[in-house]
Amino acid sequence: MMLDFIPEIPISDWTTDFTKWVTDKFAFLFDFIKDNFGSLMEFLTAQLMVIPPIIFILIIAVLAFFLSGKKFGLAAFSIVGLWLIYNQGLWEHLMNTLVLVLIASALSVIIGIPVGILMAKSKIAETIITPILDFMQTMPAFVYLIPAVAFFGIGMVPGVFASLIFASPPTVRFTNLGIRQVSKELVEASDAFGSTGAQKLFKVELPMAKATISAGINQTVMLALSMVVTASMIGAPGLGREVLSALQRAQVGPGFVAGIGIVILAIIIDRLTQSSSKKENM
């Protein structure tokens, strides 16, 4: 057969070898991250747990009230929703999930915006990075779990790593898009007045791209949240783990309750990030 001229290419072996090589070679780095980052996140979770739930709920409600333009809807929803999670005995899981999502999102933004800027500034960078982003987003998220475990063992840190890979592309893409969309005339005006590259970026391009970048960040946060169940498969604690264990034991009730908790969190985070980006837009 024509198709058999070339024997099977050992892609999977290569990948395994490569991952192993990276794991060995950068063990010091991964260990460093795992230890420090892991304890940082535990510390954060512990701090959040110190805040009495009632205070926490009120803070979120006030935030919701002001960010949504002094409307009561989101604030009321936050109070009822968060109280329900508390009522179902899921508070600690909620805090764990929150830390996972926030850290993964923050890292996505910290890494994603500069990468997006690079893409906007360099045609070559855009040509190289775009297919990588496509790859990151279409590869089933489960696949990231394997190297994540190899690098960081199990727990919160590999969860963040997998979420980061899965969730960062929108921030990168939207940053690139937002900057490229800035009207040619404004860029020209900025050049004509003698801006340096950095001045142009910070005084014109980023402010003009703000709304688009915010939309990207919103998507990133939602994707990070959607990863919590997947991440729990490698030991990340939180609401996701409750869903997973309910699944493993075929318990509809607890699964549904934990699932509702994720939905409530998703709605609150989505509306909060959306309304803050809308406000910046004005």
Add this chain to the structure above:
Amino acid sequence: MPIIEVENLTKVFGRHPKQAIELLDQGKSKEEILQETGQTVGVNRASFSVEEGEIFVIMGLSGSGKSTLVRLLNRIIEPTQGNIYVNGENLSEMDKKALREVRRKKMSMVFQKFALFPNRTILENAEFGLEIQKVPKEERQEKATKALELVGLGSYLEQKPEQLSGGMQQRVGLARALANDPEVLLMDEAFSALDPLIRKDMQDELIDLQSTMQKTIIFITHDLNEALKMGDRIALMRDGSIVQIGTPEEILVNPANDYVEKFVEDVDRSKVLTAEHIMKRPETINIEKHGPRVALERMSKEGISSILVVDSKRILQGYVTADDASQAIKDDIKDLQEILRTDIPKAMKDTPMNEIFDIINGSPIPVAVVENDRLVGIIVRGAVIAALAGNSGVNE
């Protein structure tokens, strides 16, 4: 020394500009080069110089290369070849830093679609250039406020651009450029997007501003009437090349080729041509030497029914008619003074034609053109009509 001097400036858009340059040197046209190589010639070997304090207009149809040319002057578009000297310094050889200094201090740009920053207030927009130069906040606010007051927007500092009308937005654009106190303003069709009435106001104001501030202005337009009104000199572009440079009069009266002539054809001549263009050498008699007899003799020789009277210094005294002169001869009057009429219509050399038209319309006798009371010419009715009709050869 001219403030801006441009030599052989060329811009080719495309991947192989060298190839296009060779073809240009062989005398191929923009069209042929596009056909053969796919390269677009934006500006083709333009050379000109602009004097300090001048309004230099670059005019041409859409696509003729005006925007490209003006952007080559501050290297927002990189030239393919050629030199740009600003105050004698070669801009085309400057490094980025030196170039930025020129853009910050010497040349500011005003854009066709205003290009204001929508997220900034009017004041912050006007401050932009100074902010880029890291001028302290208080100082730059003061300067920007002054510039805004100059264009009549002193009370809109805290508004956002979208709250202003088009005309006001362009005033902000102008203030933003003026706040830097540049030597040169580059204005790319700055008034083209405005309504005719507002546009006229802006033109007048810019001319006023220029006469008080003595900025050098490079003014782009596709509108000949605007060019004639604004320009001390006009460069006419076609297909990337400059086809004629001259004062408005030169362009109107001596179009360099058919293209310019065609362009000039539909201009409203009455606004641009002045008395000087259509006046003739007058027949006169001298009140100190001549009497009614000589006057009548001259008139019958020239076939005219009245004649202008001057003194030995050519100061205009009035006119006498043929009827009065023959009556005086019968009555044996020797002195012209007795039949001199003084109700003579007058104009200056720079009186525009439309005004002369009004003057001459109600008058049976020609219009005298005077300069410091001295008679310099005469305008007869026929000349006005001929000039208004666009008949060339008006300047005999």
